[in-house]
Amino acid sequence: MYIVLNGKKFEVPKKVTITQLLKKMDIKPSKVAVEVNKVVIPKEQYKYFKFSNKDRVEIVTFIGGG
C-alpha cells in the first residue's frame, strides 16, 4: 500500500504504525507533529495508529520564521 507523505507517494508495509514509520525514517518523534487526513494525531497514539492505504500524511517541524 502507499501513503501520500508530505505531498509525495510513499510505499509502506500494511498496518505500519506512526512510531515504526518515524523510526524507519530516522525522525525523532519529539521534534515533529503528525497529521493524517487533516487530523492531528497526538504523540501518545503514535505506537497504536496504523496507516491505511492512500492516507494523506503530513510530518512537520519548526523552522525559522518571523
Added chain:
Amino acid sequence: MKDIFKVGKYKFKSRLIVGTGKYKNFSETAKAIDASGADMVTVAVRRVNITNKKEPLLMDYINPKKIRYLPNTAGCFNSEDALRVLRLARDSGGWNLVKLEVLGDKETLYPNMKETLKCTEILTREKFEVMVYCSDDPIACKQLEELGAVAVMPLGSLIGSGRGIPNKNNIKLIKNRSNVPVIVDAGIGCASDASIAMELGCDGVLVNTAIAKARKPILMAEAIKLSVQAGRKSYLSGVMQKSNLAKNSTTHRRKIK
C-alpha cells in the same frame, strides 16, 4: 524596579521578541538571539525534509527548553490553514501560546482582519493563548481583546519593510484603550524604531528583518536589545511636556552684570 513582561500566564525578562526567519543559517540565528537577550522567539511550521534527513533542525540550535518558541502561522491566507498549523504546532511540543497571523494579500502581507477575528474566536475556544498580528486599528484591537486574545500585535508598517511606525497616534490610541499587552509587530527597521514603540507605551516589540538583514545582524540584535530597554525606561520615567518656545536650562539669577 521590577518590570516584568507578562503575556497571558507567561512571564518574560525581555520585552523584545525575535523572529527567526531570513538569517544566513541557524548558527547566525542562535548568535543573534543570544545577543538580543530575547527569551521568546517566533517559529514557523513546515514539512520535514524527507529527502534530506541530514538537513539541520532549528531545535538543534535553539533549545526550546531555554527560549520559548512562539509558533506562528506565517504564510496562511485563511483561517482554515492557520488553525491547521497551530493545532499541529501545539502537538509538536505542547505550545499553547501562539502567534496568529492571517494574511490578506501577498504584496502587502496586510492582515485579513475578518479571518483573523474568526480564527481568534475559535482558537480561544480551543484553549489556545493567542497573540494576534493585526492592523493598527483601535476598534479591531478591542474586538480581538474581547474575543480573548492575550496580546494584540498591530503592525508598525508592512512586514519586512523597515519603515518604522508612521502612524504613532494609532499605536498610542490602541495602547491607551487596551487591557492586554500591545506589541508592535512588523515594520521596525532599526534600533530607534524599537525605542519609539516602547516610548509610545507599548509592552513589547517583535523584530525579525531589521536584525536578520542588517549588515551585522549580531551587532544589530544587541542594538535593538538596548533600544527596547532605553525606550521602556524613557516611557516609565515620564517624558517631559513639549514646548513651542525655548526654556533656558540655566538660571538667570546671580548673572554678572
